[in-house]
Amino acid sequence: MTANPLLTALIPLVADLSRELPQTERYRRLLQALRQLLPCDAVALLRLEGEVLVPLAVEGLSADTLGRRFKLSEHPRLQALLAQRGPTRFATDCEMPDPYDGLVDGHRGHLPVHDCLGCPLYVQDQPWGLLTLDSLDPASFGRVDLDNLQAFASLAAATVMASERINSLQQRAEDEHQLAEVYKQVAGQQRTRELIGQSAAHKALLAEIALVGNSELNVLISGETGVGKELVAEALHAASPRSMRPLISLNCAALPDNLVESELFGHVRGAFTGAHNERRGKFELADGGSLFLDEIGELPLAAQAKLLRVLQSGQLQRVGADREQRVNVRVLAATNRDLAEEVRAGRFRADLYHRLSVYPLKVPALRERGRDALLLAGFFLEQNRARLGLRNVRLTGAAQSSLLAYDWPGNVRELEHLIGRAALKALAGSSERPRILSIDSAHLDLPVVLSGPVQVAHVAAADAANPVPLRDAVDAYQKQLISQCLNRHHFAWAAAARELGIDRANLMRLAKRLGVCKPV
Template sequence: MTANPLLNALIPLVADLSKDMSDAERYRRLLAASRELFPCDAVALLKLSDEVLVPVAVEGLSADSLGRRFKAAEHPRLQALLENRGPTRFAADCGLPDPYDGLVEGHSGHLEVHDCLGCPLYLDDQLWGLLTLDALDPARFGQVDLNTLEAFASLAAATVKASERINGLARRVEDERQLTAVYKEAATRHRPREMIGQSAVHKRLQDEINLVGDSDLTVLVTGETGVGKELVAEAIHGASARARKPLISINCAALPDTLVESELFGHVRGAFSGAVGERSGKFELADGGTLFLDEVGELPLVVQAKLLRVLQSGQLQRVGSDREHRVDVRVIAATNRDLADEVKAGRFRADLYHRLSVYPLQVPPLRERGRDVVLLAGYFLEENRARMGLRSLRLSPDAQKVLLGYDWPGNVRELEHLIGRAALKALAQQPERPRILSIDVAALDLPGTGSVAAAQTAAAAVPEIPAGQDLRTAMDSFQRSLIEQTLARHQGKWAEVARELSVDRANLNRLAKRLGIK
């Protein structure tokens, strides 16, 4: 008797429901079973959160897919899957764009998905997300029994539910909904941003955030410029008992010294020129909630003394007033300076430093986060895809490797700006607007990578070196060809050539003269 393939796929998953394993392993087994039962090029499990579909696990898709966030309203196929209670197969000639176009791994070129199956997942009759299966062959799912897919989707939902129960997430669902409503209603707050990453250092940071968030300790967030210190402050506030109260932020470096005190503590009418009425400061606005002091190391010493008093007593005076105001505020401060060194140099009060650093929290630089850079790139790619009105925006395999090898002195902020610039450059190089746009190494234009792209381009054009030619002559021939082609691309601008080839301008001039180019 031939074994039933459905039972072969379902029995191990049923057995897994009672096992204690990581989410990653549980979902890996689920997707592997789905591909065994429904042979396809890619499969994804996506969770619905505030009308945004978040990839929880993927197989067969580009690594950056896990960092992407698909707004259902911007992807008509995903929206159609959400609106249909049962499984849906899209016709091969369906005109609706597929969100995974160009993202299928293991295939060269900008291939579009031609056969697409999907099914919503419900937990306790509540829509949780989607299971999607995609194939490049338009006839791949022609023989698939949709009832079988629906049965598998039910088990997938049970797998998700088991995972959430084991991790205690189910108990937090209502709280998360209430928090979302509070954030939307608070005029001083925007929708909390997500911290994206799967690296060990990122997970340790999240564990620390959850630990200190559940307390009322003052936190000093440190780290290099661009690592996301404000995002960490938002996460700490969101994990605290004050989450339903406002989080007020102030950039201490962005205000003139004469206004910092007024911004923090408020002022009364006539306190100084231009003070035409009373005004509450950031401390009063944050009463009951959290105050985030970004770039706290930039505060003038005179303001530091008054800040210390508020932290110690919870009392403040508006500028120009003798009246005391009592506030209940948790302070989270951030700086990219070494405040201990600032204390030694006399630029920061030692007592304030110790008051702020009750719980010091170091945010790791992007270069220490491994493949998180690819996930973050995927998040920014999806943002730019929507902004530019493209069907798909992707990174070439070589571009992904370059991102992983770069040192990221500007950290996540640099990556965000880089992806935006590269997308515009890649689009500008197209003779007509493409359906699928790929960003290559040249479009990234990262320091030290221009020469790699130029060398690849030049290598294709350099004639084969005749047999018997000595190494010095062969090297001179290659360097001459590379410099001449780069010079032609930059219309004779030697400074641009030096920058692309990552060589010193003076050294390039000497080499060009020796090779007879100048």
């Protein structure tokens, strides 16, 4: 007796409903079962968040797809799929652009999708998201596939519901229902600006935001330039009981010394030359909410003393005013400096430092986040696709390898600008407006010096004309890698060992053997 392919695909999913699985694994199994039922080149599970579809899991699509955010207003096919209660197959000559054109993994060139099938998922009779299937073969799907997809979608909805309920129970077990809601906000379900990533370092950051966000503690956000400290401050505010009140931002580095106090505390009319009217300061504007002080390390010492007084007493005095007034503000400060070192050097007040860093929060650099670079690239690619009015923008395999190999001294901000420039270069180099714009490594114009595993191949190729013994080549590579890592962490051995994934004592012994020395 021939096995029913629908039953063969559904039975493992039914078994999974009663098992505790990580959400990513549960969704991976779901898509694998779908591809087994309906063989195709690519499948995706997308969750509906307002007017945007967010990919949760993909198979057969480029890695950057997970970082893309598909606005329904810009993608008529996805809009059409959600408009139907059941499955929809688009005609092979359909003029509506496909959001996955050029993104099918493993296929070179400007290959568009030729056969497209999709079905909405409903959870508790509310639209939750979409399942999409795509093929480069124009005759992949037929009538029977629509019926099978309808049956599969019902179980997929049950899988989604089980996953969300299990996650909710796990969160409540950790810190009751409120923490679960906080985490949802942090993960981007209720925020306009999203923290994107799936790496262990990024998940650890989200967990810390969920932990401290719901408190009243002042937070000192540290990290290199361009890592997204302002987005972290927004996430902390959104996760707090103050989220319905304003989040006011002030860049301390952009203020002339003579205007710092006025910006922070306000002034009365006639307080100084040019003060023609009363003005409320940032503390008053943030009353009941949060105040984000970016580049706090740039604040002059005189202003630091007055800021400390407000943090201690909750009272401020406008410049030129006689009376004090009380404010209730949570301060979120950010810096790319080592404030502890600034304190030791006498450039920052120790008492203010301790007031601000009640909860220190380190934002990881992009080079510490692995393949998150591709997810973020996908997010920026989709932004540029819409801005340039293109059908789709994709990264070639070589471009993806270049992004993963680069060290990202400018972090996420550098990646954002790089993708924007590369899209313009690729467009300028096309003789006519392309259906699918491909960005290659040449458009990225990244330095030839690479890092990580790719560098091994690069060095080996460069030295092919002058071969060296294997041990010497490995030692040279290890010395370079360890030196770069130690320099990034200012020779903090524990931090370097964590990044390299080895024991601190072993790292010190290896560095000693290789002759890695701290610069004088």
